[in-house]
Amino acid sequence: xxxxxxxxxxxxxxxxxxxxxxxxxxxxxxxxxxxxxxxxxxxxxxxxxxxxxxxxxxxxxxxxxxxxxxxxxxxxxxxxxxxxxxxxxxxxxxxxxxxxxxxxxxxxxxxxx
Amino acid sequence: xxxxxxxxxxxxxxxxxxxxxxxxxxxxxxxxxxxxxxxxxxxxxxxxxxxxxxxxxxxxxxxxxxxxxxxxxxxxxxxxxxxxxxxxxxxxxxxxxxxxxxxxxxxxxxxxxxxxxxxxxxxxxxxxxxxxxxxxxxxxxxxxxxxxxxxxxxxxxxxxxxxxxxxxxxxxxxxxxxxxxxxxxxxxxxxxxxxxxxx
Numbered sequence: 001x002x003x004x005x006x007x008x009x010x011x012x013x014x015x016x017x018x019x020x021x022x023x024x025x026x027x028x029x030x031x032x033x034x035x036x037x038x039x040x041x042x043x044x045x046x047x048x049x050x051x052x053x054x055x056x057x058x059x060x061x062x063x064x065x066x067x068x069x070x071x072x073x074x075x076x077x078x079x080x081x082x083x084x085x086x087x088x089x090x091x092x093x094x095x096x097x098x099x100x101x102x103x104x105x106x107x108x109x110x111x112x113x
Numbered sequence: 114x115x116x117x118x119x120x121x122x123x124x125x126x127x128x129x130x131x132x133x134x135x136x137x138x139x140x141x142x143x144x145x146x147x148x149x150x151x152x153x154x155x156x157x158x159x160x161x162x163x164x165x166x167x168x169x170x171x172x173x174x175x176x177x178x179x180x181x182x183x184x185x186x187x188x189x190x191x192x193x194x195x196x197x198x199x200x201x202x203x204x205x206x207x208x209x210x211x212x213x214x215x216x217x218x219x220x221x222x223x224x225x226x227x228x229x230x231x232x233x234x235x236x237x238x239x240x241x242x243x244x245x246x247x248x249x250x251x252x253x254x255x256x257x258x259x260x261x262x263x264x265x266x267x268x269x270x271x272x273x274x275x276x277x278x279x280x281x282x283x284x285x286x287x288x289x290x291x292x293x294x295x296x297x298x299x300x301x302x303x304x305x306x307x308x309x310x311x312x
Contacts, residue, residue, distance in 0.1 A: 042302065
């Protein structure tokens with residue numbers, strides 16, 4: 001019983017992890033946008049290795065959650081989409097990093113013990 | 114095990130993508146070539162003209178060549194470092210403009226005796242500093258090469274301008290090679306693959 005409680009305590013931070021960000025593709029997008037002010041679609045494609053369609057789907061999900069701002073413009077006759085993290089997205093990513101660190105550090109300590 | 118998501122590494126990766134095209138290497142090579150031609154043909158306006166003209170041309174070429182291939186991201190770090198380089202370049206040019214008349218008059222004998230060596234060292238240090246600020250470590254090699262050319266020049270019978278021309282030419286070739294590999298690695302995305310244009 002005591003062991004179960006301890007395991008529960010260690011794994012408690014997992015329940016606070018943002019599942020929307022936790023998906024690997026979306027995590028990659030968020031991490032890349034976190035280190036820049038804004039980036040266009042092509043830049044994200046090159047950096048993440050995703051396809052146009054795949055990237056678009058994930059960006060739509062993150063935009064719907066209010067984590068991203070998507071601006072559509074035209075460069076000459078070509079459409080150009082610029083994506084940036086909103087303040088909410090930036091805070092959510094920071095919280096995600098902190099949460100994951102807590103989870104992994106807790107797991108590491110328990111394994112070493 | 115590192116339990117943190119290393120944004121520093123991602124930041125560096127993102128930052129380095131803008132130096133994959135070799136355009137700044139070509140800029141440096143042409144700038145040195147311009148110095149060589151200045152000494153050769155006595156065209157004092159050429160380095161300043163090349164610096165200002167090519168500095169803006171690099172940005173234009175980036176829009177034409179680089180961004181359609183790898184996209185574009187705005188980073189505060191890149192902007193501030195580019196500004197630093199522009200200011201450093203202007204300071205070096207102004208310093209050289211003031212240094213040359215002093216050397217020409219021969220008021221300081223030491224400067225006159227070791228002019229090639231000192232001038233080359235100054236350029237090599239400037240190139241190494243740019244490499245450090247921009248974190249493009251191949252520029253350390255360029256700095257070393259420039260320094261060696263000028264050391265050789267100081268104690269040999271070779272003409273002063275050859276150090277500039279040789280090092281400038283080699284750096285331009287390196288830059289062109291980097292640009293060639295960049296163009297092969299990142300072709301322009303065909304219109305039909307462009308998801309945005311299908312929307």
